[in-house]
Amino acid sequence: MESVTERPETAAQTVLVVDYGAQYAQLIARRVREARVYSEVVPHTLSAAEIIARRPAAVILSGGPSSVYEPGAPAVESELFDAGIPVLGICYGFQAMAHALGGEVARTGDREYGKTDVTAEGPVRSLLEGTDDVQTTWMSHSDAVRTAPAGFDVLASSDGAPVAAFADARRRLFGVQWHPEVKHSPQGQRIIENFLYDGAGLSPEWTxxxxxxxxxxxxxxxxxxxxxxxxxxxxxxxxxxxxxxxxxxxxxxxxxxxxxxxxxxxxxxxxxxxxxxxxxxxxxxxxxxxxxxxxxxxxxxxxxxxxxxxxxxxxxxxxxxxxxxxxxxxxxxxxxxxxxxxxxxxxxxxxxxxxxxxxxxxxxxxxxxxxxxxxxxxxxxxxxxxxxxxxxxxxxxxxxxxGRQPFPGPGLGIRIIGEVTEHRLDILRRADAIAREELTAAGLDGEVWQMPVVLLADVHSVGVQGDGRTYGHPVVLRPVSSEDAMTADWSRLPYDLLGRISTRITNEVEEINRVTLDVTSKPPGTIEWE
Structure with a gap:
């Protein structure tokens, strides 16, 4: 089958996100588009000449798992930084930029993973304009930039990163050690927008x-x-x-x-x-x-x-x-x-x-x-x-x-643990409808990415309904919050909502006598059970 894809006309201002193997490369592209600037993800195997030939309005170098000084590590050709294109380096991209331009990158022995405080340094704000002097960021590195390249101002530092952000405003080159694209960096979107609007001179036109x-x-x-x-x-x-x-x-x-x-x-x-x-x-x-x-x-x-x-x-x-x-x-x-x-x-x-x-x-x-x-x-x-x-x-x-929640292609067939039969599908549909109805009534549709209801069809549990002993099926509620389903966390639904869902399902679906809650994040668990 043949497919034809053309870049949208409004993409005259295109930001290229160079992917160095980071799990967040797509998320960077999303954040750029949320700033109403068009973006595309490209592989790090593109040469500087190939990137320049695409005439991007700006380039963002993503994070990645490599160390810049290891043999075979992805490198950034210095030619890219001489082309007059605004560039932002993030995490590994930040280190690769520093390394290519003559800065010092080394293993400091102070690894930083997760929430990390970063402190602004010196009078130059640049990328950090409008952010706090001490801000919470999300770090993921064991290497650090010890010395910034010549001509760069050091903007920030952390306990494990002597140079956590830098800028050469004249050449429109910028970098940060942390991940501004993730929600765990609360002021990260402002930093991305500072780069796009002020550093690169772009305007928000992508709608x-x-x-x-x-x-x-x-x-x-x-x-x-x-x-x-x-x-x-x-x-x-x-x-x-x-x-x-x-x-x-x-x-x-x-x-x-x-x-x-x-x-x-x-x-x-x-x-x-x-x-x-x-x-x-x-x-x-x-x-x-x-x-x-x-x-x-x-x-x-x-x-x-x-x-x-x-x-x-x-x-x-x-x-x-x-x-x-x-x-x-x-x-x-x-x-x-x-x-x-x-x-x-x-x-x-x-x-x-x-x-x-x-x-x-x-x-x-x-x-x-x-x-x-x-x-x-x-x-x-x-x-x-x-x-x-x-x-x-x-x-x-x-x-x-x-506004419909994402739904797997195989449908309810993979939300029934065991053989799929017409009767079991009917049981699951009724339970699922109740859960979705209550979630909507609580006004939480926008906060929950999806809430699969899983029928443990090959499992029976003892219960008491109508003063009598029952031997029915359990169901599992799997409410998760996510932005793109690549990672997810279980949604902390109000107890009274969970109580209503449980009461209604066990009262209205006679084959079910137990409602359980899945509180596993992704990873390690997937969103769907099968």
Whole structure:
């Protein structure tokens, strides 16, 4: 399958984030976009000449696990710093900049990990303008800059870093030892904005409003008069991608919704009702619940479940695809394009874009055959999740869709520990609906990334209900808070809310007699149990 991706027109001011293997490279890019400046992640294997040739408005060098003085460690060519491009080094990027420009980087013996106080030094504020003289930061280093390069002012120090920040304002070169991009550095966003607005002279012009106009124009130019097919999953990404394409080419788009019977309560009906009402898109619904239940019969292994669901989705989608192709042929048209809700993190993590490493493959419609003869339309390919939600709202999609919690492709099939049956799906749907209803009533939807409810179908616990002994199932509440699902912490929900959820589930779902709470962060635990 072929995909065409172009940089958005509003990206004339593009900040390149050079990824040195840091887990936070994408987060840096997000923080830049939150400052309304467009950003992209690129690998550290790009040479200085290649970076300069892209004519970036600024460059940010990310953190990373290496030591600059070790053989084979990623290096920054000094040519980059002579090109007149504003540069900000963060953590390893800060040390690599110092090393390349003649400063001293060494292992001090004083490692700093986690919350660390940093003290401003001297009269020059520069990057630290508007921040406290002593501020809390998030550090992660065992090496430190001992001496700043010639021409640099030392801005700050910490117990383990004699030079914790520096600046050469004349050359527009800056650096900090800590991670300003993480929430644990409370004044970090101000530092990033100081670099963008004052250090690099950029203006905040990147908005989701003009993304819609640009993508609509790009889709029209790419698709022309051809027909387009889109697989709707019921999630945010596919819905927003389809809505953008619908806005661009209207009747040329046909959406396909495979009802595999593994969605939460009311979601299948919501896709059919609310999405069509909001967009006017043509929707082909394939009721394949029986196919999936048959394929899952007797399977308890999580990976086997995923494979079975993915396999059946491909078969079901191919059958629906042929129906759409036949209809188009009867009308003298040809379906040439397939819409996918690929996001920018998918591109970076799969190695298909500019990212430094191949972390995972992604399949936005449940897994699609490599030999499908479609060209891809990926209108969200340059966006992060929060930007996708904003675009969806701009397109008029209802909050029930754009505000929906992330949901795994295999659906409830991997939230049932044990064999998936129609009865067990019904039990889980009722429990999950109660939990989501109470979370919404408490006004906490915006604070909780997602709250999976997990049915321990192969476990029974003794209980007392209605003055009688019961032998029912336990369920687990898994509320987590996260920005991007790469890391997560369990959400500290109010006890009275947890109490209401527990009482309602055990009262209203007779098969369940015990509600438990998962208080594990990620890592070590994943968000989903399977």
């Amino acid at each position: 989701t409003g003009n993304i819609v106009e640009e993508q609509v124009a790009a889709i029209r130019a790419q698709v022309g008069e051809a027909r387009v097919i889109c697989g709707l999953s019921g999630g945010v990404d596919s819905a927003v991608a389809a809505a953008l394409v619908q806005r661009a080419v209207g009747e040329q788009l046909t959406c396909v919704f495979i009802d595999h019977g593994l969605l939460r309560h009311g979601e299948a009906e919501q896709v059919e009702r609310d999405f069509v009402a909001a967009t006017g898109a043509k929707l082909h619904v394939a009721d394949e619940r029986g196919r999936f239940l048959t394929a899952l019969a007797g399977i308890t292994d999580p990976e086997e479940k995923r494979k079975a669901i993915g396999r059946e989705f491909i078969r079901a989608f191919e059958a629906a695809e042929h129906a759409v192709l036949d209809q188009a042929a009867a009308e003298g048209a040809r379906v040439e394009f397939l819409v996918q809700g690929t996001l920018y993190p998918d591109v970076v993590e799969s190695g298909g874009g500019e990212g430094a490493s191949n972390i995972k493959s992604h399949h936005n419609v449940g897994g699609l055959p490599e030999d499908m003869e479609f060209k891809l339309v990926e209108p969200l390919r340059s966006l992060f999740k929060d930007e996708v939600r904003a675009v969806g709202a701009e397109l008029g999609l209802p909050q029930e869709i754009v």
